[in-house]
Amino acid sequence: MRNRVKQVLADNYPEIDFEASTELVDDGILDSLTMVGIISALSMEFGIVLPYEDILPENFNSIDAMVELLEKYI
Amino acid sequence: MTYNSLQFFPFFAIFLLLYLLMPRVRLRQIVILAGNLIFYVLAAGTDMLVILIGTSLIVYAAGRAIGHIYSGYEAEKEGLSPKEAASLFSGYKKRAKKYLLAAFFLILGFLLYTKIGKLFDFKETAKISGLLHGGTILVPLGLSYYTFSSIGYLLDIYWKKAKCEHDYFKLLVCMTYFPHIVQGPIGRYDKLLKQFGALPGFSYERVCFGLSRMLWGFIKKMVIADRIALYTGAVFSSPDEFAGFEIFLAVMLCAMELYADFSGCMDIVIGAAKTMGITLDENFRQPFFSKNAAEFWRRWHITLGAWFKDYIYMPLAMSPRFMKTCVSFRKKHGNRAGQIFSSAIPLAIVWLLTGLWHGTGMDYVVWGIYWGTVIILGTVLAPEFKKLTTKLSIDTESFGFRLFQMTRTYLLFVIGRMFTVTGSLEGFGKLVFGLFREHRFWTVFDGSLYQHGLDYKNFCVAVIGILAIWISDMLGARMHIRETLSKQPLVLRWLVYYGGIVVLLIFGMYGESFDASNFVYGGF
Incomplete structure (x- = not known):
């Protein structure tokens, strides 16, 4: 699962080092436009729709946080 | 009374003195509420205050109703897996939605009525009774600001990003707070309520x-x-x-x-x-030092931009229907086109609405389209600009290039201002x-x-x-x-x-x- 998420992120945003921080949103590495792109890519990969109440900075601050969020719905 | 009128100076001096003399938090809250009400009546009149208090009652009641429904969910979800809890929550959310929509119908409906009324040149009245006549609107002071803050507060409760306030008095103090009622900053009530609950001494x-x-x-x-x-x-x-x-x-x-x-x-x-x-919240952070239009709008009227991002842009971009459209678009046209589509459509809607928030005339519609186009083009063409500057060996960190970017931002703002001024x-x-x-x-x-x-x-x-x-x-x-x-x-x-x-x-x-x-x- 983690590798799949990592691959999706690398394919869509090769310019971002997602392992560089565990505060990706709080550090300003991911802005709202990028977050929308990431969620759209992950939705396509895993065939799920994430509810808006789960779109919180803490759920996108690291790859592990994203994996944890996705596991709730898969 | 406005903040720069002659009456404001003695009003604020007396208010502050009384406030600072109060020994307890509750007494400070009472002084603030009294100050809020006096300021609002002197600035806008009693009828406008009635509308404001009416709005606060609607917001309080809707917040409590949603909070009450969710307390049932909190009790029932004990022992469930995250997946089961998510499924259970969707049922509770449906029930809460009714209260949310009812509150929106009343408070947002009133704002829309005044905006549409302005578009059709309805006559402004200062009395509630004046609304009974056809072709009239009543525009309470700070209507756009407190309506936006109220909507944000209710949506945060609905999305479980904030808890509802149980103390109506505290919510009223926060909603009518005279420093932010006239033109913002558009406050997040959940954050402000915490501060009003612990007002410090001198x-x-x-x-x-x-x-x-x-x-x-x-x-x-x-x-x-x-x-x-x-x-x-x-x-x-x-x-x-x-x-x-x-x-x-x-x-x-x-x-x-x-x-x-x-x-x-x-x-x-x-x-x-x-x-x-x-x-x-701060509303400005040296906006004219911005490198581009998107950055400018993150540093100019920050709270309005943040409000549109959190309550329009993100929910729109994240809505199941739009997400499905994005996914099929991405499958058909590839990742790059998919990225552009998923951000450009909600951005276009946000900028059209931002224009309409500022004014309902065609000049503001064009103003919104102008900014939407500039920001979308800036975002879409960013990789191309980067390639171009690399090819031309331009040092994008040099003082000269930064000055060029700042001048461009200023001129973009000036052109936008020309549409409406x-x-x-x-x-x-x-x-x-x-x-x-x-x-x-x-x-x-x-x-x-x-x-x-x-x-x-x-x-x-x-x-x-x-x-x-x-x-x-x-x-x-x-x-x-x-x-x-x-x-x-x-x-x-x-x-x-x-x-x-x-x-x-x-x-x-x-x-x-x-x-x-x-x-x-x-x-x-």
Whole structure:
């Protein structure tokens, strides 16, 4: 699962080092436009729709946080 | 009463004194509420206050109802897996949605009615009874601001990002809070409510910080913005009579006028709140130092941009239906096109709505489309711009390139402002036509430039004021100015404070019988 998420992120945003921080949103590495792109890519990969109440900075601050969020719905 | 009117000064002095004398949090809350109600009645009238209190009751009731439904969910989800809990929550969410929509129908409906009424030139009334007549609207002071904050508060509860407030008194204190009721900043009630629950006692340093910030705000508004407005007002009220350099100067100055006016008001209200120990959100962060349009809007009217991002852009971009469309678009056209599609469509809607928030005329619709187009193009073409600068070996970190980016941002803002500043698209056309009709450079030398509201000396004062704002922004980007000032020797500190007061008293624009001019953003 983690590798799949990592691959999706690398394919869509090769310019971002997602392992560089565990505060990706709080550090300003991911802005709202990028977050929308990431969620759209992950939705396509895993065939799920994430509810808006789960779109919180803490759920996108690291790859592990994203994996944890996705596991709730898969 | 406005923040820069003569009545405000004794009102605030008495209010602050009483507030600081109160020994307990509840008593401080009572003084704030009394201050809020007196300010609102003096500024807008009793009927408007009734609407505001009515809105607060709707918001409180809806928040409590949603909170009550979710308390059932919290009890039932015990022992369930995250997946089962998510499924259970969707049922509770459906029930909560009814209350949310009912509250929206009432509070957002009222805002939409006033906006549509303005579009159809409905007559404004100050009395609730006046609404019974056809073709009338009632526009309570700060309607757009408190409606937006209320919607945000309810949505945060609905999305379980915040808890509902159980104490109606505290919510009323927060909603009617006089420093932010007129033109923001658009506060997050959940954050503010925490502060209102723990109002601190007197602090010399905090009161000094607050008052000095208010002083700087008054200077920006009354010395700089109102002075520039004399010239820009003359040009924009009859653009036919001006041409070339006269119009160029007016449009270049109007950007600084709006900045001094709006950020000046924010300094006054954030400073006033600071004296009470309340930290309001910042609305400006040196916006004209931005590298591009998207960054500019993250640094100008920050709370409005954040509101649109959190409550329109993200929910729209994340909605299941739109997400499905994005996924199928991405499958068909690839990742890059998919990324552009998923961000551009919600951005276009947000900018159209931002335009309509500012005004319902066609000039504001065009203004919204203009900014939407500039930002979407900037985002979409960013990789191409990067390739181009690399190919041309341009050092994007050099001072020259940064200056080019800042100038471009300023000009983009000026062009946007030209759409709305005369009040119609016809006026915009006149400005553009007049700009190129003849150059009129001679008006600087024959003195005729100084016969349209601002004489030579006042022009000089305005220019010095603009320079002061730029210097303050440059320093503000590097240090906390008031904190640095507070560490200086007593004589120097008080020289600055007294200097500011003297500047305000000598150069402030008071008008006839101190008829204080309104703040530009108060009209929204």
